[in-house]
Structure formats: C-alpha cells, structure tokens
Amino acid sequence: MRVKEMRQEVTKTLADFASSVRFSDLPEEALRHSKKCILDLLGVALAGSMTIPGRIIIDFVKKLGGEPEATVISSPLMVPCTNAALANGTLAHALELDDGSRYAMGHPGVVVIPAALAAAESNDVSGKDLITAVVLGYETFIRLGSAVNPSHFRRGFHTTGTCGTFAAAVAAGKILGLDEDGMANALGLAGTQSAGLFEFVSDGSMSKPLHPGRSAQSGVLAVL
Template sequence: MAVDTHPFAGEALGAFVATSRWDRIEPPLRHEATRSLLNFFGGALGVAQDPAVETAARVMAPFSGSQRVTVIGRRERLDAMAASFVNTIAANLLDYDDTHLETVIHPTAAVAPPLLALAELHNLSGAEVLHAFILGAEAECRIGAAVSPGHYDRGWHITSTTGVFGAAAGCARLLGLDARQAWHALGIAASQSAGLVENLPSAAKNVGMGNAARNGLLAALMARDGYEAAPAAIEGPLGWARAMGDVPDLSRILDGLGTRWEFARNTYKPYPAGIVFHAVIDAALELRARVPAGAVESVLVEGDQLLLDRGDRPVRTERDSRVSIHHCVAVAMLRGAAGVAEFAAAAVHDRATSALRDKVRARLDTSLPRGAARVTVWDTAGQTHVALVMEARGSAARPLTDGELEAKFRDNASLGGRADKADGWVDAIWALQETADLAPLLRSMGATD
C-alpha cells in the first residue's frame, strides 16, 4: 500500500514563508513586486475620496485602536486592521488592479495593505515588505490555482477567498513567525475566507476584499500569540477547499515552491474594467478605426464562458459598466478610450452610449481561450468587420511597460487630487528596495489638508 508522503499544504507554505531568503529572490521578481506596489498605490490614491471609501473609513473609525497608520490619500488615520480594510477597498474599487489571469486573482489589493500597516508601525524596510509581499502573493496564487476554475465558477470571489491566505502569509513573515506558527496562521485564515461573485457589480464585493486583508493580519497575530489550527485546514476532508466545493490539486501548491513563481505571471490593467473585457475593448478600439460609431448596425462579441458569465448583463450603474461586455464595446467605439471617465456615471447614462450598448449581443465560442475575444460589427451599408484579439494589451504576452505603469500612477494620483506629489512618489516607489524605513513614505501618502 502506497504511503502519502506529501506534507500538508499549510505546512509546506508555512516553511516556505518562514525560511525564504531575500538574497534568493531574483531581481526580476523583486522588480515585479515593485511594479505591483506602484500599481496598487495609484489605484488607491485615485479613489481616496470616493463615497465607498468615505463610508468604509467612517464606519471603521469609531472602533479603531490607538496605534494608527495611514489611510492612503485621506486625512484620518486608523489602526492597522481598519486601515488595511479601507486601503484594500480603495485599491480594488475601480477594477484597475493587477491580475493573475489563470485564476483571475488580483494579487496585491488584499495582501499589500496589512504589510504596509505593519511596516509603518514597526519602521520596517522596503526590502522586508517586498519580500513578505512576494511570499504572500505566491501563497495566494498557488492556493487559488489549486482550486481553479471550479472555485470561482461556483460563485466564490477568489481574490477575497484566497487573499486572506496571502495576507496571513505576508504578515506571518513580517511578524517573524516560525514555520509552525505560519502554518497555523494559514489554517486560521482558512476559517475567515469569504466573498461572492454575485456581489461583483456592487461595493459589497469590496467588503469581502477588505475583510481578506484585515482577517489575514488577525490570523497571523493570533498564531503569533499561540492560537493553533487543524493541520489540513486548507485541503482536509472538511477543510477550506472541499467545503467550498473542490478537491484541491495539491501539486499546484507544492510543486516548485520557492523555485517556480506563480506571482511572476502577474499582469496589469490598462483599463479600469474586469480583466476578461480587455480583449473586447482592444477589438472595439481597432474596429472604431474602420467603422464610425454612427454607422454601426449591430455588434456580436464572442468569447469563453467566463466572459459571458461576468459580462452579459444589463447596465444600471457605474459598477455594472466595469463588468459589462456591452458598455466596453460602446465606449471604445464611441469615445476611442476606456479610461476612468468612460466608466463614470456620465458615460453610463449617456444616451448615445446606451443606444450603442443596446446593439451589442454576446455569444459563447468554446474555441477561444480565457482573455481572448472576437468582435464582429455589421454596419448600415451591409458590410461586416471583424477584429480578433487573442492577447489583450496588458497581458503577459503584451505587458505594460514601466513607463506605462508610471503614467497610470500619475493619472490616478491626479484623480485623487495629488498630482503635485506624483513624480516624487514614483521615484520613491522605484527605490523601495533601498529604503531603510517605509514609514515616512507611507505617511506622506495621507492627506494633510
């Protein structure tokens, strides 16, 4: 009889988190982590005054403890858990964050905020935070890959449900947990995992994200002070993965751990919309050069099941528009752009946009992979025009450059009213690896007026 010699998933990840060495992290991976944080800070700055962020900060403030840290782009300071909650909501609010395409996880939003809170509290270096972030994001993506695609298909919002593991792992590293404590932190996190795809077109989605960040920090703190979890809390018969509907593929967690990096596959969005709509936008922008919007008779968008499941929906609000096939086509063809303004209320309720949305229909094409789309336009002269995009702008095959990420950061900082600080912040973020104490930079990102 064969004996299963595989370690528990949490055991392997706990050892990975506790024993990893910064000098073994290759420069390209360090650079990717820095790119991720540049993207994260910009996204949070851009919506610092959004009503959803305002509400989250107001609700959390009365319960906040005495040791307070920065809320990005805002005057008030909150305790580490509350600030993690609010900063995660901000980072994810515009659907402008990074993406691990296979799992559709946005790795940074729930993992970075609690690490930054700990860095500000304890005057930690940029290298320490970058290292912890890489480890947390890797744990998050590997656990997500082990249950994909069934987990997300069942309605679990995988960024929230796995984000809690990434936050716990990263915080375990910064708090100096040993391998066994880090294992327990991941097991405690397994009992705090939640988030629903049904809530994607509402700010309730972002509550799940915020909870992932603060619950991951809580899990690491509890483990540090002696709390324990079941050995197989992630993959056991009644553990996280199976309770949420899947028998996990443990090879996706264990194989190549520490030598092959899932996080290295991270990508960045050029458009503030769901990642699966980016190929639709690219195709529509291409077709706009051939067909004036006023000459469009009808539009067919074809893609995989995930594209249809997420985006074949009526559009009533700004949040609907960011996960709408129909709106993405309409603004790209009408305006020749798909930036923040194109998903704002004025664009959503514009009559011409609404009329063009009504001309768009969607259809499944099982031959197209995730992230691809074909858009066909029939014009009023009876001509047919087709654009097929297999790899969207911003994908691993067509990545955003450092310069494009800088421009995106500056645009978002301007949206948040902080354009005057953007250049200095860009330089400081690129220099994170050499920064001895992150606290001054983080404090500079709070509003002072």
Template sequence: MTLAEKAPTAAQRIATFTAGLRAQDLPEQVRRTASLHVLDTLGCGLAASALDEAAYVVSGTEEGAGGGPATGIGVAHGLPAAEAAFVNGVLCHALDFDDTHPESVTHVSVAVTPAAFAAGEAAGADGATVLAAVVAGNEVSTRVGAAAGGVFHARGLHPSGVCGVFGAAAAAARARGLDAETTAHALGIAGSMASGLLEFLADGADTKRLHPGWAAQAGITAARLAAHGATGPATVFEGRRGFYATYLNGVEVDLGAGLADLGQRWNTPSIAYKPYPACHYTHAPVDALAEVLREHPLRADEVARVVAFTDKTGVDLVLEPSADKVRPRTPYDAKFSLPYCLASLLVRGSVEVGSFTPDAIADQAVLAVTPRVSYETREYSPRPDAFGGGVRVETTDGRTFEAELRYQRGGAENPMTEDDVRVKYRANAGLALSGGAVSALEDSVTRLGELPDLGFLAAVRS
C-alpha cells in the same frame, strides 16, 4: 509512522517557505515586478480616494477604530494595523483597476500589499522585509487559487476573498517576522475567515470591493492571533473538512502540485496589470474594438451590431443577464457590463475612470448603443481564464470587421511595459497628490527593498 515523521501539510510547506523568504535571495525580476505591482496598487487606491469611491469604508472605520501605527489611504491619523489593511484593501480594489493573476482569477495585490504594509508598519519592519512579505503573499494567493482554476467562480465564490486571505496571512506573518510553526497556525486560522460571495452581480452592490479589504484585515488578525498562541488546523487545505473540501465539495484539488516548485518558480511576474478600470473579461473585447476603430474609424450611428467574443465565465460575469448588462444599475455594475464598456468606447472613444460615474452610466448616447451588443462564446486558451476576447463589428452599410486577442493586454503573453504601468500610476496618483508627491512616492516604492522603514507612506494620508 509517528506524528513527528509525517510529511508536512500544505500549510506547513507554505509556512516554511514564507518564514524563510528574504528579499536579497529573490531574483531581480521578481523584486522589480513586486515593487511595480505595489506602485500600481497604491495608484489605484489613491485614485479611488480622490474620487470618493467607497468613502463609507473610511468613515465606517473611523467610527469603529482608534489610533494606531498603520497608514490608511485618505485617513489623516494612524490606524490599528487590521483597520488600515481593510481601508486600503477596499480602496485599492474600488475602481476595479487593480491587477489579476489569470490562472487563479484572483486580484492578488489588493489583499497582499495592504496586509504586508500594515503589518510591517506595526512591526517597525524595513523595506526589504515588507518586500519579501509581498512576494510571499503573491506566491501563496496565486497557488491556492490556481489549484482550482475557475471553479470558485462557478460556485459563486470570489477567489480574491477566499484565496486572498491566505496570501494576506502569509504576508502579515512574514512582515512581523513569525517563525514557520506560528505562520502555519496563522494559515490555519485564516481558513476559517475565508469569504466572498459573487452575489453582488445580482444588483451591482458594493460587496465585491469589500472582499480584498476583509481578506487583508483577516490575514493580519490571523497572524496576530497566532503570534499570541492561537492554533489553526495544520490540514486547513487538504483536510476532509478543510478549505477545498468544503468550498469546492466534490471537486478534486491538488494544491501539493503547485507547491512542488515553491521558491524556485515565481508567479509574481505572471500577475497581469489592468489597462481599464473594469472587469478583466471586458478588456480583450474592448482592445479588439479599439483596434477595429483605429483601422476603420466609425461613428456610433454607423454601427448596426457588435458581436463580442468571450468564454463561458466571461458570459456569466459581463454579458448575462442581458437586461441588466445593457442598462447598468450602478457605476460598479457598469464595470461588469461588456455592452456598456464597448458602447462607451464607441461613443466616447475611451473606457477610463470617468466612464464609471453616475452621470456617465446614465448617458443616453451610450445606452442607445448597448442593446446592439450580442455575443458568441469561444475558447482562447486550454488554461482556464486567460481573458481572451474579441469583437465582430457589423456596419449599417453592410461591412464587417473583426479583431480578437487570445490573451488580454497586461498579462505575461501580451504585456504592458513598465513605462505603461508607471504612466498609469502617475495618472491615478495625480488625482490625489501633487506632482512632487507622486514622484517621491514612486521613487520610494521603486527602492522599497533598500529603505529602512515605511515612513514614505505618510504621503498617502489625507
């Protein structure tokens, strides 16, 4: 068999799909869902900007970057595309309120949307092109991550960074109109930029929120370099020194199976929205406790013990080491503490953006409850990481109440409604914008595929 007759590699198959994708060919549900995820993502970024979360990313970028054609949330002037994507990726993930694809355990939109928008602004693309870029990035990130399930987490890698860079590269390539051959090179280049360590769990450091921003920035850079002639390995995924072989050494991964229905089955509608600004592994137990409290109103002093139910990955992310979880060290650390989230709901009646401030995590009434939270492991789905969970509440007078969710709220099996997502967007965006601007931005994003350009993004500048 000659080189020309060889079967296409995974990167080449992805590139062919990406370069040929058009918004008008997408199923209506995919177009509508993609726009709604963009809206949700922008709302999260606007809320983070208004609350000065990750302010260092704006000031740091302004120090190192000049002007440019792309928009950074909260940045008054235009930025180069890569820097705008970095700012937006970090801010949109900063509150940990952004969407997640359960099967790949990847925060999808916070890498893909910033890359698609920044590359689209730089290229003067219309809304339909950018919408196609968003969908392409979604489909790539989710498939690259799903091929290995939760194994990335077990290796200490953050899929949102290491897998998200490929979705961002695909999105950037589509937004600037690269052909299939050049897009394949962009994906090959992106493989050498894949990064993201979970060591932030050791002390609540800021690095996790940087991962989607770096993925978005790297994706744009990879596409730009490919457009100017740089080459990347065609076997970046399946090669013996490729992405899976090195990052997951010893684990057999078959990305090809996930690509077999690329362009026929769509993952975009299965990306889960977040009802709470905390790690997804806290959500089902929090909702279960809320269900118990609706049926049996209890004061914190009436609760002797709360036993949380989660799977092995949930234990590692939000319950252990116990000493760190009962007294979160930073606001971001608290987002990965199930004892803190459950205690906040029990004491304050809510888990919301304001629950994760320096003053909130020092609330002694909440910290008095966190040591009463223990856990049991359960398996909720044969599929890895369906984010199921629950609680058993034991009262001081001997009563016991239990509730659980096999699938977290916000996912395909237990969905938030479109109205739920829009209400969430309006609350988040309203922290930064006037009511009129919130509505205008919502209308523009909803009609993204019909717009001649991305001029509406001017509303998110400071």
C-alpha cells in the same frame, strides 16, 4: 485520515516555504515587479478614495477609532493595523484598476499589499522586509488560486476574497517574523475567515471592494 494528512502536508509545505525565504533569495525580476505593484496599489487606492465605497470605508474606520498604528491611504488618518488593511484593500479595489492574475482568477495585490503595508508600518520594519512579504504573498495567492480554479470560480466564490485571506496572512506573518509553526497557525486562522461570494453580480451591491479589504484585515488578524 488520508484527507487530514494531506491538509496538514499542504499547510506545512506552505508554512515552511513562507517562513524560510529571505530577501537574498528573491530573483531580480521579482524585486523589480514587486516595487511596480506597490506603486500601482498606492495609485489605485488614492483614486478609490474618491468613490462612494471609498468614502464609506474611510468614514467607517475613522468612527471605529483605536490605536494609530498604520495609515489609511489618501488621508492623514492612522488607525489600528487591522483596520488600515481593511480600508486600504477596499480603497484599492473600488475602481477595479488593481492588478490581477488570469491563472489564479483574482486580484493578488489588493489583498497582499494592504496587509503587508499595515503590518510593516505598525512594526517599523525595513523596505527589504516589506518587499519579501509582498513577493511571498503574491506567490501564495497565485499558487492557491491556480490550484482551486476554475471550479472555485464556477461555484460562485470570489478568489480575491477567499484565497486572498491566506496570502494576506503569509505577507503579514512574514513581516512579523513568524516561524514555520507560527505561519501554519496563521494559515489555519486565515482559513476559518476566508470568504467571498459572487452574489454582487446578480444584485449590484457594493460588496465586491469589501472582499479584498476584509481579506487583508483577516490576514493581519490571523497573525496577531
């Protein structure tokens, strides 16, 4: 019973925090760095579009089709917001030039920003809303990643894929204006989709860039 109460308490605390923070609450340093992170993400995604994994994921979401809600970086292609998050997260990690946190042992920007951009473009929100969502997504990723690592990493889990799903859900949920209950529900749905294994280190597969793409996609899906 105590374990269940602790889970609910952690989820409630995070949901309350994420739903209550406003743009005016953000320190100037966070605003400045968030803008740099967004520009950096766009740059590495553009470069990633020229890689083999990049071309594969662009072709994949193009074949899926659907409503033209959000842009795939590097192309005029517009796809459903969930698939834009998938493509852009994958593109941005294809060359592994994206930002990272040594404390969280993962890459926050590559999941948070694609999710936030896809949700923002499909809902026509302001730049301030986008930046607020990005900052909160980073905060979520780094706090969760720092809490579970290094043991999480040592057990073979890829933090970018696992903790990234929660961070993407917070970012997208903030864009959609979820209240505390809505954010808590989104975090629960993110948790059931959270995934990412380090098996690619052994077999050399191209699955690693897919992890942030899927995390960004799952985070957006969790809030819809």
